Amino acid sequence: MxxxxxxxxxxxxxxxxxxxxxxxxxxxxxxxxxxxxxxxxxxxxxxxxxxxxxxxxxxxxxxxxxxxxxxxxxxxxxxxxxxxxxxxxxxxxxxxxxxxxxxxxxxxxxxxxxxxxAFYTRTGTGTQVAEGGLPQRYDAAGNVVQASEPKEVRTFSPGGEAGEYVLEExxxxxxxxxxxxxxxxxxxxxxxxxxxxxxxxxxxxxxxxxxxxxxxxxxxxxxxxxxxxxxxxxxxxxxVGQIEKRIEKRTVRQPAPAAGSEA
Structure with a gap:
């Protein structure tokens, strides 16, 4: 290189x-x-x-x-x-x-x-992330034509506490x-x-x-x-030099009422 x-x-x-x-x-x-x-x-x-x-x-x-x-x-x-x-x-x-x-x-x-x-993680176990069925593609009529496949789940006991872990590639x-x-x-x-x-x-x-x-x-x-x-x-x-940095959402916080004034 x-x-x-x-x-x-x-x-x-x-x-x-x-x-x-x-x-x-x-x-x-x-x-x-x-x-x-x-x-x-x-x-x-x-x-x-x-x-x-x-x-x-x-x-x-x-x-x-x-x-x-x-x-x-x-x-x-x-x-x-x-x-x-x-x-x-x-x-x-x-x-x-x-x-x-x-x-x-x-x-x-x-x-x-x-x-x-690949690696095993507890995140997603017991959900469609692991069990499959998440819609991945629809057709023009709004029907699910492709869904996620089930993933391998195994039990591990890190620290002595058993739990299910899903395999992620x-x-x-x-x-x-x-x-x-x-x-x-x-x-x-x-x-x-x-x-x-x-x-x-x-x-x-x-x-x-x-x-x-x-x-x-x-x-x-x-x-x-x-x-x-x-x-x-x-x-x-x-x-590329200084770039434009846009903001997704602007939230304006109202000022707190002055002391002694009515809310």
């Missing part, structure tokens, strides 16, 4: 992503979305994508831009409640969905990047797309606060990890103790 991993543009960074590729994409809501890379994939016309991400963006932003353009065929996610177009495509049979608990999704990505083929994607605040030319990355969420594990799960960074620095400028994701997981880095 080359030590200098920088590429000139987002378009160049994603140019070899083919139709039908699987992508692990960082982001949580609108925090940490690699929007320049997503828009570059959109611009080059790549389609039939299989996406693994915590959610699929919102209408008109994040992965929502690929979704609204009809470029996504299947989604692995833990939350899809903020995107009306997602609901429309899913319920009309245009989109396949594998829904799973959020912690399970994070661990499936981490396991994929760590060479762990790791996720490995063809490519990972992530956003970081700072990166060096060797691919070492620093995330800003909440943007750290799914980005490291998504990066680990990608056979080829592409990172867009707001600020690119020379090797040695990032304190080793401050590195959130080491460059061994990153294959390409593109500097």
């Amino acid at each position: 080359a030590m200098d991993k920088t590429v000139a543009s987002a378009a160049q960074a994603v140019a070899d992503i083919p139709d039908g590729a699987s992508l692990a994409v960082g982001g949580f809501g609108l925090s940490g979305n690699p929007i320049q890379l997503i828009e570059a994939v959109l611009a080059q016309g790549t389609k039939d994508l299989e996406i693994t991400s915590n959610n699929c963006g919102v209408d008109g932003w994040g992965l929502g831009v690929l979704l609204s353009a009809g470029r996504i065929a299947k989604v692995h996610a833990s939350y899809v409640g903020e995107n009306k177009e997602f609901a429309r495509q899913y319920l009309s049979g245009e989109l396949e969905l594998e829904l799973m608990p959020q912690g399970t999704l994070a661990e499936k990505l981490r396991a994929g990047g760590s060479g762990v083929a 790791a996720i490995v994607a063809d490519y990972a797309l992530i956003h970081a605040a700072i990166g060096d030319t060797h691919g070492n990355l620093v995330f800003h606060e909440a943007a750290r969420q799914f980005s490291p594990v998504a990066a680990m799960a990608g056979k080829v990890c592409i990172a867009q960074v707001e600020k690119l620095v020379e090797p040695g400028r990032i304190n080793p103790d401050a590195v959130h994701l080491p460059g061994v997981y990153v294959h390409r880095v593109v500097e």
Whole structure:
């Protein structure tokens, strides 16, 4: 792997992503979305994508831009409640969905990047996550035509307490797309606060990890103790400058009544 991993543009960074590729994409809501890379994939016309991400963006932003353009065929996610177009495509049979608990999704990505083929977890036992039957695809009439299969369940006794655990397989994607605040030319990355969420594990799960960074620095400028994701997981880095950071929902809190006034 080359030590200098920088590429000139987002378009160049994603140019070899083919139709039908699987992508692990960082982001949580609108925090940490690699929007320049997503828009570059959109611009080059790549389609039939299989996406693994915590959610699929919102209408008109994040992965929502690929979704609204009809470029996504299947989604692995833990939350899809903020995107009306997602609901429309899913319920009309245009989109396949594998829904799973959020912690399970994070661990499936981490396991994929760590060479762990599968793992057992208590999360989901006694539910359709383990027993099968979760709708994955509908037809145009609203009938379920594909549902999740039952998963292997075994009893283990960690700490002496017996319990049922469901087998979950790791996720490995063809490519990972992530956003970081700072990166060096060797691919070492620093995330800003909440943007750290799914980005490291998504990066680990990608056979080829592409990172867009707001600020690119020379090797040695990032304190080793401050590195959130080491460059061994990153294959390409593109500097995109300061990006627009949208807010999903704004909540306005009413000021408290002044002392002595009536509520």
